[in-house]
Amino acid sequence: MRALLLFTLFFLPALASGQSLFAEGLAPLEGRSLQQARREAVEDALWHASAQLGVTIHSRSEAAAGEVIRDEIRLETGAEISRYEVMEEWEEEGLYHVQIRVDEARALCGEKIRIGAVQFPLVRPAQQRADGLHGLERGVPDALLHRLSLLQRVEPHRTRQAFWYEPGATGLPRPRDAGVRRRVQAIAREMEVDYLLAGAVVDVGHENLPRWGGWLQRHRRRAEVEIYLFKGDTGELVLQRRVSRPVEGEVLFDARVVFDSHRFRDSDYGRGFDWVLDRLAWHVATHLSCLAGADRRP
Structure with a gap:
């Protein structure tokens, strides 16, 4: 069995002064308290916001006898968010939604x-x-x-x-x-x-x-x-x-x-x-x- 591991990185600049970015996150309501669902939705929104500033794509493929038997893709963000605000939150079809505005953030790897x-x-x-x-x-x-x-x-x-x-x-x-x-x-x-x-x-x-x-x-x-x-x-x-x-x-x-x-x-x-x-x-x-x-x- 042979494994091939590839990494591709994309970087965007940090937020300029006065700029903001928006992101939405969600979490299922079933099996958890409202507070826990809200926290997970905010975490999801922060992940999507940081992804706008830089994403690492981890791709792993395994092949045997000339055929791909396993193919995995994992995303990892590389941003630091220092100030954000929850702008809106609501429940819909068993999911808790939040929308956040990020005012201060920077891509960690865009520069040395x-x-x-x-x-x-x-x-x-x-x-x-x-x-x-x-x-x-x-x-x-x-x-x-x-x-x-x-x-x-x-x-x-x-x-x-x-x-x-x-x-x-x-x-x-x-x-x-x-x-x-x-x-x-x-x-x-x-x-x-x-x-x-x-x-x-x-x-x-x-x-x-x-x-x-x-x-x-x-x-x-x-x-x-x-x-x-x-x-x-x-x-x-x-x-x-x-x-x-x-x-x-x-x-x-x-x-x-x-x-x-x-x-x-x-x-x-x-x-x-x-x-x-x-x-x-x-x-x-x-x-x-x-x-x-x-x-x-x-």
Whole structure:
């Protein structure tokens, strides 16, 4: 069996100042409350409105023996609606209808999305000093920005060393804190970016495992990172994800090794860290709704 996967993208410009667009949505009334039907109708209308600003068509065909045995088409919008109003709503033939007017919206992928990053502090700094691995604070966000630039229309800005939160008792930030929001806005404004990527290296510690044959020492080391994606203009937290993976094998280094160097990437720990970064980048790209085939999770 052979599968053919095609993606076609169409983009329209964002709404110009003073312009509006209208869309209608509907939802069945049977088996749900009036409030639930209205909410689903509004969601349907918002989908149709955002489709006017950009649609990704995902087409998948499967063929066997020269005949198409499966053909699927799925639409995915790539727009952000920030202000709308329900203009009219009514019930008709078992359906709840709404008509909305959208006053502020923009296509997310019509232009490059500018993303900057700040250094990712280590929650447990002593873990990095325990062996020869260096450069995690800057290397991790730089590696994420590089992956995003390959996945979608991203204009990455190099990682900046900037103070954006005060570590609490756990060492982790409080990303919804008002002070964090103000600092994120200031940093994003200085960098001239639409989104700011921040995060923390939560755990890179190792443990000794039972010896093989009673004499060969084995080790297991975690690669755990948490990210926070903020909107640059408001400082609002729009995405928070944590990914971790335990790695066995070559995870300790007896000489000075820089994160994301050839020596690091060729190790078992480097490959495990790549797995973590790939999934974090996937989460960011999927949230921004610009990744063709975002349903194909790595």
